[in-house]
Amino acid sequence: MRIERNGAIAALHGHCRVEDAETLAALLWEGSVTTLDLSGCDSLHGAVVQAILAFQPSVVGSPGDEFLKQHLVPALARRATAD
Amino acid sequence: MIDELLAQFLIEGREQALEAGADLAALQRGPADPARLDRCFRAVHTLKGSADLLGLTPMGRVLHAAEDVLGRLRGGQGEGGDFSVLLEVADQVERWLDDLDTVGVLPESASAASQALIARLAGDGAAPQVAAADDWDGASAFPGRAGVAIRYRPRADGYFAGDDPIAIIKAVPDLAQLRVSLAEPVADPALYDPFRCTLVIEALSTAALPAVETALRLVRDQVALATLRAAEAFAPAGVEVETARRTLRIDAARVDQLADLSDQLVVAKGGLIELAAQAERGGDGQALGQALRAKQAELDRLVAALHTTVGQARMTPLAPLLGRFPRLVREIAATLGKPAALEIEGGEVEVDKAVVDGLFEPLLHLLRNALDHGVERPEARTAAGKPAQALVRLSARTVGDQAVIEVVDDGAGVDPARVRDRAVARGLIDATSAEAMSDAALVDLIFLPGFSTAETVSSVSGRGVGMDAVRAAVTRLGGRVEIDSRPGLGTTVRLALPIRMVLAKLLVVESAGERFGLPLDGVAEIARVPADRIFPIRAGRAFVLRDEVVPLVDLAQALGAEAGPSSDRVVVAGVGGEPVGFAVDAVVERIDAVVRPMAGLLAGARGVSGSTLTADGSVMLVLDLAELLA
Numbered sequence: 001m002r003i004e005r006n007g008a009i010a011a012l013h014g015h016c017r018v019e020d021a022e023t024l025a026a027l028l029w030e031g032s033v034t035t036l037d038l039s040g041c042d043s044l045h046g047a048v049v050q051a052i053l054a055f056q057p058s059v060v061g062s063p064g065d066e067f068l069k070q071h072l073v074p075a076l077a078r079r080a081t082a083d
Numbered sequence: 084m085i086d087e088l089l090a091q092f093l094i095e096g097r098e099q100a101l102e103a104g105a106d107l108a109a110l111q112r113g114p115a116d117p118a119r120l121d122r123c124f125r126a127v128h129t130l131k132g133s134a135d136l137l138g139l140t141p142m143g144r145v146l147h148a149a150e151d152v153l154g155r156l157r158g159g160q161g162e163g164g165d166f167s168v169l170l171e172v173a174d175q176v177e178r179w180l181d182d183l184d185t186v187g188v189l190p191e192s193a194s195a196a197s198q199a200l201i202a203r204l205a206g207d208g209a210a211p212q213v214a215a216a217d218d219w220d221g222a223s224a225f226p227g228r229a230g231v232a233i234r235y236r237p238r239a240d241g242y243f244a245g246d247d248p249i250a251i252i253k254a255v256p257d258l259a260q261l262r263v264s265l266a267e268p269v270a271d272p273a274l275y276d277p278f279r280c281t282l283v284i285e286a287l288s289t290a291a292l293p294a295v296e297t298a299l300r301l302v303r304d305q306v307a308l309a310t311l312r313a314a315e316a317f318a319p320a321g322v323e324v325e326t327a328r329r330t331l332r333i334d335a336a337r338v339d340q341l342a343d344l345s346d347q348l349v350v351a352k353g354g355l356i357e358l359a360a361q362a363e364r365g366g367d368g369q370a371l372g373q374a375l376r377a378k379q380a381e382l383d384r385l386v387a388a389l390h391t392t393v394g395q396a397r398m399t400p401l402a403p404l405l406g407r408f409p410r411l412v413r414e415i416a417a418t419l420g421k422p423a424a425l426e427i428e429g430g431e432v433e434v435d436k437a438v439v440d441g442l443f444e445p446l447l448h449l450l451r452n453a454l455d456h457g458v459e460r461p462e463a464r465t466a467a468g469k470p471a472q473a474l475v476r477l478s479a480r481t482v483g484d485q486a487v488i489e490v491v492d493d494g495a496g497v498d499p500a501r502v503r504d505r506a507v508a509r510g511l512i513d514a515t516s517a518e519a520m521s522d523a524a525l526v527d528l529i530f531l532p533g534f535s536t537a538e539t540v541s542s543v544s545g546r547g548v549g550m551d552a553v554r555a556a557v558t559r560l561g562g563r564v565e566i567d568s569r570p571g572l573g574t575t576v577r578l579a580l581p582i583r584m585v586l587a588k589l590l591v592v593e594s595a596g597e598r599f600g601l602p603l604d605g606v607a608e609i610a611r612v613p614a615d616r617i618f619p620i621r622a623g624r625a626f627v628l629r630d631e632v633v634p635l636v637d638l639a640q641a642l643g644a645e646a647g648p649s650s651d652r653v654v655v656a657g658v659g660g661e662p663v664g665f666a667v668d669a670v671v672e673r674i675d676a677v678v679r680p681m682a683g684l685l686a687g688a689r690g691v692s693g694s695t696l697t698a699d700g701s702v703m704l705v706l707d708l709a710e711l712l713a
Contacts, residue, residue, distance in 0.1 A: 018242055018247065018278070021242075021277040021278065022277045022278070024277075025275055025277040029272050029273070029275065043249075043250075044249055045247050045249060045250075046237065046241070046242065046246070046247050046248035046249040046250075046280065046282055047242050047277055047278060047280070049249055049263055049282065050265065050277070050280065050281060050282050051275075051277055053263060053264065053265050053282075054265060054269045054272070054275055055269075055272065055275075067253045067258075070258075071258055071260075071261035072249065072261060072263070074261075075261045075262055075263050076263065078262075
């Protein structure tokens with residue numbers, strides 16, 4: 001995973017693996033990032049998804065991967081706005 | 084013998100599984116419907132009995148568990164109820180029936196599948212699936228959707244074990260919806276443990292259940308699945324789904340007879356050609372008339388013979404039906420620990436195929452009842468001076484135009500006092516009127532819905548698939564049931580059934596607060612016609628249906644009642660070759676019923692072609708729409 005910061009927006013790139021969950025959790029807990037851009041993601045591990053659910057940043061972006069675009073990102077976005 | 088039973092089970096079992104499935108789907112969607120629940124319970128009950136009889140143990144076990152759950156729901160325990168697992172049971176049974184049909188045995192996976200379903204039906208937390216399922220209801224998670232609902236709750240240490248729940252769910256084919264959430268809120272973000280899995284994944288797949296199960300096989304213990312059926316797949320609630328697939332075996336000699344008659348008809352028709360030619364030549368009018376009359380007499384004879392032979396072709400002997408019971412009785416007797424012999428008489432009696440088809444369940448129930456409640460325990464029998472082995476007799480005979488079938492046991496008989504106490508306790512009759520009733524009238528109370536004399540619930544009967552169900556089934560066939568009990572000597576249950584019956588398809592409608600049957604063959608369609616599409620035309624009213632002006636008649640008014648509150652339901656029927664719309668308050672259901680012509684004073688009632696008894700025993704008038712408008 002590669003994280004690209006742009007103010008309150010953090011863009012995640014590549015494959016976000018289980019070990020990246022800790023990095024992301026720390027980043028989100030610190031509080032300056034309120035929005036995640038998942039456009040550049042190739043995959044998201046369950047632990048990363050869980051971190052996003054735990055800290056509830058806004059989720060934006062339309063990744064190239066079908067599953068991410070069709071299902072996972074909409075599910076995370078819905079979750080973030082619903083709460 | 085087993086092959087024959089299996090063949091029979093494949094036909095009837097499928098109908099029952101389908102019926103149960105349709106009812107469960109409706110129950111899952113709709114409000115509580117005790118009649119539907121009852122019907123479902125009976126279907127599962129019968130399926131279970133057949134599966135046990137055929138030695139299909141995994142199927143029998145899971146159906147037994149399903150029956151328990153349904154029994155609790157009927158008893159009013161368990162709010163709402165989770166019908167999704169029950170539906171899966173019905174589906175699984177259907178799939179097993181397919182397997183039985185093609186390869187003759189249950190697949191190897193049957194035991195495991197049965198165990199898994201039983202665990203989920205039990206919901207006792209003992210099985211790993213249940214831990215994942217909690218009280219999860221797939222239907223409410225994805226309302227109105229069809230497919231396989233998935234709830235995946237990975238183990239807390241799943242990430243350490245190398246599982247990626249997201250990758251696993253991604254592998255499920257044909258994902259239609261996905262939801263992700265946390266099993267527990269994050270109490271303190273500072274202490275958030277990113278590697279303790281708390282994910283909950285809910286998804287819907289439109290793939291078949293086995294495909295979904297395969298994709299999730301490695302985490303099967305953390306997954307709950309539910310098969311959802313879309314509402315559109317079924318008829319609206321209240322309208323029966325027609326599942327009956329009837330087959331008829333005909334004696335070859337009768338088919339030969341039919342062929343012979345049709346040959347003679349062809350010859351008779353040929354004679355008419357010659358007579359027509361004579362008439363064209365302007366031959367002797369009187370001679371021609373005589374020749375025509377002779378031909379007409381011959382045609383009359385042939386048509387009558389054809390009518391009779393076709394009628395007979397529907398007649399079928401009772402032997403195959405009765406032959407199914409000896410083993411069932413042996414098994415029931417063994418389960419109860421009451422030695423019993425079954426005597427069968429009258430297998431040669433022929434009745435209408437439709438009657439034979441409808442008799443298995445009521446007779447099975449009567450035999451179960453006789454063994455379970457009628458026959459005493461062997462010790463009690465010996466003490467009473469009877470042989471330890473009980474005797475149950477199942478006999479059929481023809482009396483006039485009726486077939487009389489009796490189930491006779493030599494048990495203890497029905498105790499009128501106990502029936503009275505039970506009926507009073509259940510609030511079926513009040514104590515004062517009970518005092519005035521004769522013993523025979525008291526014994527007859529066991530046919531009331533909600534009555535069951537069994538003090539304890541037994542696995543064989545007495546779970547309330549009561550005698551009322553027997554009476555309802557026999558009434559549907561146009562027959563009646565009587566019970567005759569001699570205390571200490573035994574009970575006789577007598578079914579009197581019509582040998583021939585003509586089942587009419589009826590559309591039941593409601594008008595002016597009453598229900599009426601309309602012959603379905605006259606009904607072209609059921610339309611919704613909003614008030615603003617109705618316009619006056621001369622003295623009456625009409626509406627436009629597909630560019631055709633159709634007169635509209637209020638059924639209540641045609642029947643001489645006050646016009647009811649306006650509803651937009653219109654039954655369009657062909658009357659004298661023209662479509663006519665009949666405004667009704669509601670369209671209730673479609674039924675097959677035995678229609679009896681009106682007798683006595685009512686025979687002249689205008690617009691009424693007959694009456695039929697509904698399953699609850701009330702009388703419904705069947706209308707003749709053409710006569711109604713004449």
